[in-house]
Amino acid sequence: MFLSKVPPLSRLNLLLLICTGLFSACAVGPDFKQPDAPKAKSYTESPLSQKLTAAPGVPGGTPQEFTEGADIEAQWWTLYKSPELDALIKKALEQNPSLGAADAALRAAQENVSAQIGGQYFPAVSVGGAATRQLQPSAIYGLPYGSDTYNLYNTSVNVTYKLDVFGGARRAVEGARAQAEVAQFQLEGAYLSLTANVVTGAVKEAALRAQMQATEEILKAQINLADVTEKQLKIGTVNKVDLTSQQTLVASSQVDLFNYERNLAFARNQLALLVGELPSNANIAKFDLSNLHLPEKLPLSIPSSLVRQRPDVRAAEAQLKAQNAFVGVATANLLPQFNITGSIGSAALTSAALFGPNSALWSIGGGILQPLFQGGQLLAQRRGAIANYEQAAFQYQATVLNAFQEVANALRALETGAQALKAASDAERYAYETLDLVQQQYKLGTTSYLAVLYYQNQYQQAKVKSVAAQATRFSDTAALFAALGGGWWNREGPAFKPKDIANKDQNETSGTN
Template identity: 45%
Template sequence: MRRCGRSAGILLPGMLLASCAVGPDFVAPAAPDVTGYVSERRLPTTASAATPGGNAQGFAPGADLPGHWWTLLRSRQINAFVEEAIRNHPDVQAAQFALRAARENALSQQGSLFPQISATGSVEHDQTSTTQQGAWPGQTSNYTLYNASVSVSYTLDLWGGTRRQVESLQAQADYQAFTLEATYLALTANVVTSAITDASLRDQIAATEDIIKAETDQLTRIQRQFDVGAVTKADVLSQESTLAQAKATLAPLQKQLAQQRNQLMAYLGRLPSQDRGEHVTLAELRLPGRLPVSLPSSLVRQRPDIRQAESTLHKATATVGVGIADLLPQVTLSGSYGATAPERLFTPTTIVWSAASSVTQKLFDGGTLYHTKEADVATFEQDLSLYKSTVITAFQNVADSLRAVQYDAEALKADAVAEKATSDSLAMSIEQFKTGAIPYANVITAQQNYLNARVTRIKAQATRFTDTAALFQSLGGGWWKRNDQTPDSVPRANPGYFSGPDRNSQEAMR
């Protein structure tokens, strides 16, 4: 518990307004004392491959991420996809309204710091019989009673319990603000990754269709050679089998593409039937040559999930203060001012007023308040452990992304070499078969090897782009360089009515 600067036993207004707030003050945990994400002091430039998306990538430690990181891929269609998703996806809209609700709740609780003033007025018209007063029976007397009063009640925030409640709700608003950023980050990364996967599947389908066409032409040639007795029936059957196997790989790829399109439409806030066919190609994408890598000390301020965990810890800290304040005496001041008729409200001889103060201290509650406070302390310790776990996972994500960028570049280089080798081998096998140097089974094997190598290279090519997107996502996505909040997340202006914080209070919470 914090020590008050003055004795709490002297209940003077000035002292009460400057009273302390019990419980621990929140301090954001320090960043991990490390200088990098991986064991090496500096990662070398990645390998390169002679294929689109195969350029080398270097790392720039300490460089900041751009706010619109997806524009580094140099694709107008991806930019359009991301803008549409942000504009239309209901999850983003829900996060905006959740932020507004949290801010409104904080402002609502902030009103408890002010005196509560209420006005009442009543008019009562009565009729009584004069028989009770000895008059003739059946006669009545009519009269009207007026009552108008203003009441003031103020619960002194002597121990700062109300301020801690406001602090807790403001921390909840911070949590919702970073939930909004996490929603943006996940959505933009998913849109980019989905568009790249869509492009990869299209290239895989195109490669498979090219192979099917080539093998269909080859089957025609083999059939002609068989007709003239140059090859055996076994060679024809082998080629038919190879062609059938190639065709069998096409339908699964087409199914994946269709489902991928449905997923992309969902990210864009569209229904599957609203697909207009827009797409990107791997050939049009550009792989960033320099990858900014935030310092580890900055990561804890940039990752939305870490900031969410920090806000939860802040809320738990403030809640401990609320629990401690509930254990202490509560002081309430109240007063009223009124009269029995409207014209008498400002007449000194006819007004009615009262002033009172009360102190409430619960003497016995079976340990309810104490154990509630202890539960809050345990929740704080739990949230602190979860915060540390979130930080560990975040650093792991960055390290995994860096390793993926590094080793997937090596994989693409090897896959590009393998594709070139299998292509040359297939051409050589066909020529050797024409001269009778090798059996046709060798040609079939070379065809299958080339098809597999080409599809593998396309997948590796797409992976390099998705690795870059994953790295930017793991580093926080650059939300601090843009404004993702819309008017839907801003508290509404107070219309007045003599109560509540003004607009400046709302601005301070943004």
Template identity: 35%
Template sequence: MFILPPVERRRVGRARRCIVWRTALAPCVFLLVSCAVGPNFSRPPTPHVERYVKTDQQSFAAPGGVQTLSPAVQVRDDWWTAFGCDVIDAAVDESLTGNATLERGEATLRRSDDLLRAGAGIFYPQIDAQASASRQRYSPLRTGIESAPSIFNLFTLSATISYTLDIWGGERRQVEALAAQAESQHYALAATYLTLAANVVNAMIARAAYSDEIAATREMIGLVREQIRITQAQVTAGTSAWSAVLSLQNELATLEASVPGLEQRRAEAEHLLALLAGMYPEQWSAPAMSLRDIALPGVLPQTLPSSLVRRRPDILQAEAVLHVASANIGVATAALFPQITLSASGGLDSAVLHSLGNVSGQVWSVGAGVTAPLFHGGALWFQRKAAIDAYAESQAAYREVVLAAFAQVADTLRALEHDAQTVDAQTRAVQSAAEALRLIKESYRAGTVGYLQILIADGQYHQARIAWLQASAQRLQDTVALYAALGGGLVPES
């Protein structure tokens, strides 16, 4: 079994703990909001659909391997190990431990958690202490008494305590919104993990395919050069026209022109891998790799459509954003009602520092205050209306994310079906070209055809093989897309 590196285990552990934390927090949040104004948030219902596409196909067979969907197979958080390639495993580990986007996401997550803890401080009394020392000149004329002014020292030690009665639950709704915001960031980080891993695997597959295509193209270039040499000899002997040489030279130039483009795309894949690993391009080493080193996963996970909305990080993130919008309605509603604040203060005053504790210098006060909004020009009312509109906007955004997720799964299922058909056809083309090459070689040994026909047939075989490489790489990448579309296994179904 593939073992995650220590840093990655800690990161995945934090992602899992956030789900446990969320589950444990749910009853507490319920108690907090049970008597608060505004709507109590309820999770959107699961879509009432039984399948992702109209006609389900459980198996995708092609000469390169048969892929079968099975409900008994769960999406693992290290799903990329299903490709059986140590080079890919190492590249993913390298990116998960060094990616700059993940570091930024983790910092944002810590900030959200800290803001939640800071917001929860509203449920406790606010206590402050003050100490001051001053030298003053006091004039009795300010109180209507004619006497000489005096100069004295004043030392003060005091404390105040205040507490806002959250009668309407506005503060509780505010903390609820902060908790949902932190939850949203947890799922955003999980989505970043998933996207990063998928990008790394896709880039590794593309790089391997480009390397194989470059090798096959260079072999074809060698074959065409041999054809040109033979054709030039035939022209010298008067058995062939010079136009045949020109045609082959054109084919040679076209093939040679395609190699830099393939090398550029391979270099771009390598630079992308360096970026994803948090390195500069010159720091990232490119291990040798071929499509032959990558195994096609044979058994793929099959999940019910109803469970997709409970496991995909982007859907859960949109749900958390919807929760934030719901809580904000309660915050705006509570602002329409009176707020009650309890306060108390006490202190010690003295003109001499060593007498600061004397009873004669003690002062205190206890009070309660009510603040009721009377007229704000409609601001508070329309702020509540805006919060309701924001909730409707988040509902539409959530539905859009769900629809896009289902479309992505449907696309990948159809892609796997069509990839199998394409690979099957390309395999037959390679086999036909190989058989034609074999027969021509036998005819050459029998003396019925020239060597030039062998070179032509060999070129056709290499062209068919390049098309097969492209189809095989696409099949692997669409398999990656399926793992990503199903949520990548980072979030257990909740």
């Protein structure tokens, strides 16, 4: 009775107002609660040294100390003070295809949120019109004569709305938003992984180059000694075994040199991949350990903040939030479904009369649907949603544990790496001094060739180990920055910064559907 007194357009507006007012209903399913941060006061089982062991005079021997509670710079790699490294990372952030794919995945997830909001929260409104010419026998009206041929014109505005009484739509949107958060933190994780890999790749390239250079120097000394031994063989002061042993050592060092050349090529090819270039076109800079600066201050976040900084932990948390929302969606599907439909328009036998006083038509209707039996499908879907939530909870726990393990490993690696570099640099220096003395004694004929051979091997091993220890110090520092989250929260601008996006508007449309 009330609606019959309301004008047609006002009825449609009233319908939309009722639909909007129903948003205040409660949503079924559990509300998401952010997991508490682990209660830990430190990362390692035993206390860390505040200052790390220094090795003066060698690359990577800079004294380092931890600064507890300090924030991490967004561009932490600039602390290495290498313009070549900065340029390489900038290029990678513009061209790396994996980072670009993660960025596209985020944009797709964000558009899905908009689609869910539009489809779940708002009525579907459509407008239509038709013109038909038709023949109908009079018998369908109960009349005994002939048939009628006539034209029929009509136009209408239709509204369909599903009432979100139990919050299933809101949970669906909540789940879509959480999945967009997953994509966002996966992008941040790709950004962190890319920058860390470029740094460690550059360090590896520099280390291989240094080891290759050291091997070349050792090989040159071995060849010189082989020439001396060959001359001594001619005058009879040494035997043939001494010469062949030295020649064997020369050949062995040549094999090592070839291996370093191969691994160096592989390392440069890997850097080309990271910057999104073909190996033949990458034009990668040559890195030198002596030109890299080791950061002296190492920020150490408090343990409780780690779960808010690590992109993988945040992604796991967002996935947990999404699965929690989907439990609500599955629960709402078990309950009655309400919908309202409305239509307003006109119909006439001529186009001129289509909007005349006697052509108006309208309808308003409502419906309710309560699922009774679907073979257990809805109950099984809800049980599956709960199981998915439990799986996400366990995965979150595993991700947190892995995050703390990586930080603890990085801290211990830094501590022992500093000590190892000091010992390795001392060993290299002592081995070189010993070899130099023994070679002089050998040339004077006061020591045996076996002594020279032994100390040559000893120095070669010490030199290679020293270079490896230097590279480890740079890589372990990068590993700590990455394990603590990399400072992405301090970055200005997007993670992926392409120079140019081809066919940018290829998939864009001007519609609002």
